[in-house]
Amino acid sequence: MDTIVEMKRLNKFYGTHHVLKDIDLSVSRGEVVVVLGASGSGKSTLIRCVNGLEMYQNGSLVVDGYPMPVEEDRLLGGEKELVAIRKGVGMVFQQFNLFPHKTVTENITIAPMRVRKKSREEAEATALKLLDRVGLKAHADKYPAQLSGGQQQRVAIARSLAMEPGLMLFDEPTSALDPEMIGEVLDVIRELAADGMTMMIVTHEMGFARDVADRIVYIDQGSILEIGKPDTFFDNPTNERARTFLARVLKH
Amino acid sequence: MIAKSLKWSRHNLFGKPFDALLTLIVIPTVLWLVYEAVAWALAEAQWDIIPQSLRVLMIGIYPADQAWRAWIAVAIIAALLGMALGYVFAFKARHAGFLALVLLALAAATGTNDLSNLLFLATSAVLFVGGWMLTSWVPLSRKFLVPASFIGLIAIFAIMAPPGANLWGGLLLSILLTLVTSIVTLPIGILLAFGRRSRFSSVRWICTAYIEVMRSVPLIMVVYWIWILMPVLTPQLNFSDVVRGMIGFTIFYSAYVAEYVRSGLQAVPRGQTEAARSLGMSEFDINRSIILPQAIRVVVPPLVGNVLDIFNNAPLVFIIGLTDFLRAGQMILANPQYGDRTYEVYSFLFVTYFLVGSVITFVARKLEAHLARGSR
Numbered sequence: 004m005d006t007i008v009e010m011k012r013l014n015k016f017y018g019t020h021h022v023l024k025d026i027d028l029s030v031s032r033g034e035v036v037v038v039l040g041a042s043g044s045g046k047s048t049l050i051r052c053v054n055g056l057e058m059y060q061n062g063s064l065v066v067d068g069y070p071m072p073v074e075e076d077r078l079l080g081g082e083k084e085l086v087a088i089r090k091g092v093g094m095v096f097q098q099f100n101l102f103p104h105k106t107v108t109e110n111i112t113i114a115p116m117r118v119r120k121k122s123r124e125e126a127e128a129t130a131l132k133l134l135d136r137v138g139l140k141a142h143a144d145k146y147p148a149q150l151s152g153g154q155q156q157r158v159a160i161a162r163s164l165a166m167e168p169g170l171m172l173f174d175e176p177t178s179a180l181d182p183e184m185i186g187e188v189l190d191v192i193r194e195l196a197a198d199g200m201t202m203m204i205v206t207h208e209m210g211f212a213r214d215v216a217d218r219i220v221y222i223d224q225g226s227i228l229e230i231g232k233p234d235t236f237f238d239n240p241t242n243e244r245a246r247t248f249l250a251r252v253l254k255h
Numbered sequence: 256m257i258a259k260s261l262k263w264s265r266h267n268l269f270g271k272p273f274d275a276l277l278t279l280i281v282i283p284t285v286l287w288l289v290y291e292a293v294a295w296a297l298a299e300a301q302w303d304i305i306p307q308s309l310r311v312l313m314i315g316i317y318p319a320d321q322a323w324r325a326w327i328a329v330a331i332i333a334a335l336l337g338m339a340l341g342y343v344f345a346f347k348a349r350h351a352g353f354l355a356l357v358l359l360a361l362a363a364a365t366g367t368n369d370l371s372n373l374l375f376l377a378t379s380a381v382l383f384v385g386g387w388m389l390t391s392w393v394p395l396s397r398k399f400l401v402p403a404s405f406i407g408l409i410a411i412f413a414i415m416a417p418p419g420a421n422l423w424g425g426l427l428l429s430i431l432l433t434l435v436t437s438i439v440t441l442p443i444g445i446l447l448a449f450g451r452r453s454r455f456s457s458v459r460w461i462c463t464a465y466i467e468v469m470r471s472v473p474l475i476m477v478v479y480w481i482w483i484l485m486p487v488l489t490p491q492l493n494f495s496d497v498v499r500g501m502i503g504f505t506i507f508y509s510a511y512v513a514e515y516v517r518s519g520l521q522a523v524p525r526g527q528t529e530a531a532r533s534l535g536m537s538e539f540d541i542n543r544s545i546i547l548p549q550a551i552r553v554v555v556p557p558l559v560g561n562v563l564d565i566f567n568n569a570p571l572v573f574i575i576g577l578t579d580f581l582r583a584g585q586m587i588l589a590n591p592q593y594g595d596r597t598y599e600v601y602s603f604l605f606v607t608y609f610l611v612g613s614v615i616t617f618v619a620r621k622l623e624a625h626l627a628r629g630s631r
Contacts, residue, residue: 054533078454089535100530104548113544114534159530166534 007032007170007201008053013062015048022048023059024225032169035202037216037233039209041248045225046205050172053203054092055085067091067169090118093163097175099155101147101162107134108143111162119166126165133161137191153184157191164195171195173204209253213237221245296602304596305603308587312603315424315578317415324418325427326375328411332430333379335407337386338400343625346391351384404438420495424578426607428497429569432579436504437562443505444512449542451517462513469510475571478503482575500572508565515557519550552626559619563612580604 008030015023022045030036040046051057053066058074065071069088077085102110111133112126121129134140137157147155156176163171173192177185189211196202196215206212212219212233219236221229229242237253240246268282269275305312314325358380362373389396411431415423423431450462469477481503485494494502523546531541551558570581578586584604588597 056529056533085532086535086537089533092533094530094533096526096530098524098526100524100526102527102530102545104552114531114536117537117540117544118535162534172533 005031007067008203009063009065010052011063013052013059013064015045015052015057015059022225023052026062026227028220028227028230030170030201030203032201033199034217035196035200035204035215036218036220037212038203038205038220038222039212039248040222044222046222047174049222050094050174050203050205053170053172054089054094056094086118090166091169092172093166093168093170094172094174095156095159095163095176097178099147099152099159099179101155101159103147106144106146107139107150107158110147110158111165114162115165129165130161133164134158136164136194137161138187151184152180153187156180156184156188160188160191160195170201170203173202173206175205175207177206177208207252209237221248223248295598300599300602301596302599304587304593304599308593308600311425311587312580312583313425314427315422315583317422317424317427318418321418323375324414326372326379327414328427328431329375330379330382331407331411331414332434333383334386335404337383337388338390338396338403339386341387341390341392342397342400343622344391346384346387350387354380354384408435408438420497421577423497425583426580428572428577429566429580432497432501432504432569432572433562433566435501436508436565439501439505440509440512441558443509445516445547447509447513448516448520451513452520466510466513469507470514474504474507474568475574477507478571479574481506496575496577500575500577503575504565504568508561511561511564512558515554515561516550519552519554520546522553523549555626556619556623559615559622563615566611566615567608580607 006029008028010026010028013023013026013028014021026049028036028049038046038049048057052059052064052071055071055077058077059071060074062073063070066088069084071088072084101107102113105113108127108130111130112121112123115121115126115129116123131140131143134143137160139154139157139161142150142154142158147158150158160176176192177188180188185208189208192202192204193211193215204212204215214233216233219229219231219233220227221236221240221242223244229236229240229245231241236245237249240249267274268278310319310322314322317325358376362376390400447462447466450458451466453459453462478500482496482499485499485502527545527549528541531545536545569579572579573582581604584600587593588600593600
């Protein structure tokens with residue numbers, strides 16, 4: 004299947020607050036979609052719906068062929084249906100969310116061993132390969148508290164990759180990092196994109212967004228206002244509010 | 256050295272006028288009290304009552320010729336405690352020296368000169384150290400701690416049962432009660448804590464109701480209640496008073512452990528669950544491997560304090576006719592021959608409770624420091 008994420012008229016409410024309004028979005032395999040918007044615009048909520056961390060009330064959401072149930076259906080059932088979706092979707096968080104009581108290697112191997120039932124040897128071999136890929140092989144037996152922010156985030160990326168996902172979600176991956184560490188994380192993400200990974204990224208790094216995106220999605224107050232190629236969006240945005248947003252953001 | 260202590264005193268004791276005043280009042284008072292107490296202890300007190308009634312204090316009305324069973328129980332407990340200790344603190348040679356000193360002090364203080372008793376004591380000490388070394392040096396043995404403790408507990412019950420469980424008493428009973436309650440309330444408390452956070456409102460409601468009820472009633476009432484209820488509820492199974500007392504304690508303290516664990520669960524950041532969920536892990540796996548370890552780490556200090564609480568509340572079993580350590584002391588004083596030795600007996604009781612309490616809080620502090628090792 005060519006489309007890995009299909010959202011049709013997706014709506015989400017927090018109580019009476021309408022957070023996502025009639026979202027229509029398709030993401031194709033191999034595509035890198037960057038979601039831009041002001042704080043509170045709903046961009047994080049949008050990608051958190053894709054792997055079920057947020058529930059939506061009506062509309063349709065299909066991820067890699069699996070339909071994601073609406074909130075009503077989810078409250079009654081367990082999280083079992085979601086496991087199938089989540090096995091194929093990796094997520095990297097702003098706060099890294101590494102498991103502090105486990106070593107770097109254990110962080111990476113726990114999910115493949117428990118969820119994909121891999122053997123310890125297989126999981127650890129994969130873990131070492133992935134750590135090498137993100138440049139952290141030497142830190143395999145350290146605990147997250149012993150690593151810097153940039154290193155922790157790269158371990159988080161390796162942890163998600165260990166599940167061999169078809170889609171990676173990034174929720175402001177560098178927003179909690181010191182400036183000098185942002186580069187090393189963005190480089191890893193760039194490499195992943197170059198290797199053909201399908202991604203949905205929420206970020207404030209405009210230069211990076213322009214570089215890596217195949218499409219830019221601009222969202223404001225819960226609605227998608229503009230979708231376009233990066234060059235088009237950054238140089239010649241058609242939407243008025245998008246223009247204001249860019250003017251504010253690109254000042255520095 | 257003198258200059259340094261003078262400087263310290265000047266700063267800490269006499270720094271401000273108010274401090275100086277307090278010091279001038281408190282220090283002489285304390286010194287006088289200590290002098291009076293020590294003078295009494297060394298000169299006037301008749302300590303011979305302690306060695307004479309040591310058996311009653313230690314095992315209550317348990318028959319004297321069956322005391323060897325109690326010693327086996329002590330040995331098993333020593334081994335289990337040693338194993339538990341080795342889980343956290345590695346055994347080093349200097350610990351052995353310290354332990355030997357403690358043992359000598361114990362033997363001297365209680366005036367034990369019975370050879371067989373001393374041998375039993377030594378055996379228990381050896382097992383304690385053995386268990387400690389085992390889990391310190393053989394990592395594989397750590398997995399066996401939980402099954403070993405259950406087997407150990409069952410073995411203790413089996414060994415001590417024949418003369419009649421209602422004859423259990425003294426310090427051994429207090430310790431057994433504390434151990435069984437501490438061990439059994441942990442899994443029950445964890446289940447209750449998760450139940451209280453459950454998706455299903457019926458589970459949530461039942462667990463919350465249970466916890467709130469148990470925390471609103473006095474322990475002595477629950478113990479008495481269970482003691483009366485059990486023969487009515489399960490007429491076929493004839494539970495002894497001791498077991499009914501343990502059940503009462505367990506039912507009561509499970510609620511407290513549940514609350515401690517629940518506060519630990521709340522302390523785990525939501526991001527942990529989110530990250531684990533997005534990796535596709537099942538709720539059970541997430542709770543077992545990610546949430547619970549982090550939660551327990553946080554609440555170990557209050558949980559160990561809870562153990563001390565249980566030990567200090569053990570005397571309440573008097574209400575169902577059991578003779579624990581405190582009651583044994585009172586029983587000794589009831590004997591008209593020893594009626595005038597109140598101070599001696601109560602001093603002994605006080606010192607013992609204080610020592611046990613100090614050991615438990617010391618372990619809690621060390622555990623806290625050990626668990627905090629990994630974090631910045």
